[in-house]
Amino acid sequence: MKDLNTVHLNGLRAVEAVGRLGSLQAAAAELGVTIGAVSQQIVKTEKQLGRVLFERSPRGLVATPFGESILPRLTGGFETLDQAVALARRRDETILTISVAPVFAARWLVHRLDHFTEKHPDIRLRIDATTALVNLESAGVDVGIRVGAGNWPDVKSELLLEQEVFPVCSPAMAENLKEPKDILGLPAVIDGRSMFSWETWLREVGLSGETMTARHVFNEASLCLDAAIAGQGVMLAWQTLAGYSIIEGRLVMPYPIRVKTGFAHYFVTPPSRRESKTVSAFKQWVRAEIAESMRRLGFA
Template sequence: MKELNTIHLNGLRAVEAAGRLGSLAAASEELGVTPGAVSQQIVKTEAQLGRAIFERSPRGLVLTDFGRKLLVRLSSAFAELAEAVAQARRRDESVLTVSVAPVFAARWLVYRLNRFAERHPEIRLRIDATTTLVNLETSDVDVGIRVGAGRWPGVRAELLLEQEVFPVCSPALAAELREPADILKLPAVIDEHAMFSWDLWLNAAGLSGSRMTVRHAFNEASLALDAAIAGQGVMLAWQTLAGYAVTKGSLVAPFGIRAKTGFRHYFVTSASRRESKAATVFKRWVRDEVEEGMRLLSAIPAPAAVPPSST
């Protein structure tokens, strides 16, 4: 190895490429440099070795006897290096790394992972739950699910679901509701990081200008949802956050009025990297699960408005 330190690696690459391809022009094209640069690297390498590798002739470069023997070893060595690099870059396609927000992982994805495992036992999921927008070009993340307007630079974004918001509360609190205006009587639990406000839904319900009374505020949507489940107030939630709890009956979505936020759920993948078979399979499964979840959610009738009793 010490002997190798006395020779520039770029020079050896130039020698190997020129010898294998038979010309400076072909070597320069493969290496991405000019023919003059290849020639200079060869001259430097010959000087460092103290022996001629090529003979200069009207026909171009011709390998010397020494050069032919050296080329066999160099070509073998560079082929090994190329395979080592390819193997290092090769991903284990049986493991799929998915980046999602913690609230999406906790409130939507984990409830369904058994179904994915049963359907695709050959794929092991690694869930990276983070709000950080990871760099899909340099990280080991295969697929991300993000909420936004879909304009993220350097990624391929595919629409998954348009986000809609609606109030959710415990069945006990829902029993007090007769008409949309009654929701103003309930205390609200707030997700401080939400990208929308109660005004969005109040306007859709014909209650423009009204204000909710806030009981608790949380810096995490999942905690606000837990507070709603515990009967501490009403929350303005969206499909993938509250859908499971509504279908299981631990939350009620009164009135059936939904408001679009202008944001959407997207799959995001690398714009330059080939998508693995496992990533394609996962995306198809998520779409199926989202469609089924939305069907179940829409099939649940909103509690009917009960007119006040007459006396």
């Protein structure tokens, strides 16, 4: 392929497009450049080859006999390149790469993966558990689940579940909780990285300005939940974090009051990629599982 080094591929693309489409205007539209740029590329290519490819006439550019002899081969070559690029971009739709926060993976997703496998045995999940806002396109992620306001740049966001918070604690610790104010006498386990505070819930129950006594502060919500399960304090949790432990009976909700935080769970997908059947299947499954868990919690 030494001869290719003597000619710019952009010039050959311009020659091929004009020859196939029959006009500078049509070639410029397909290549996404100006008519002048296409004309200049053709002139440069003719100089590099040392041969005239097109005759200039009142009707426009007409291929010379030499041009006619090489145009079919150029078209065939670029069709082969186009097929190679399409093959390189084709994704294995039997593997689904998901980006989720570690706490969502550990406290909600992992417990239900056997349900997904039973329903979709032909799809393998690759789970990237991270708190980083990864670039879905460059990281090869098919779909993510994030919690926030839903206004992240460079992704398509689709609402999954509005976040609601409520106190949870061990069954033993809940025995003496009759009224909301009783909770002020309990130690709290605090998520130091939380996007909301206890004031969110206390305000709703008429205790605005009151403070909880922190027993432990963690930098990971999953650790807070383990501490609450161990009876070390009461925690302000949300549906996907505490739901499984409540259903199992390891935690209880001492009060039925749930408060929206203004945040929500969202599906996020790369904006430039069409939604595959596997992504659609995963999203449909997650929605069904969320609905079932909310029903079992009595939140539906």
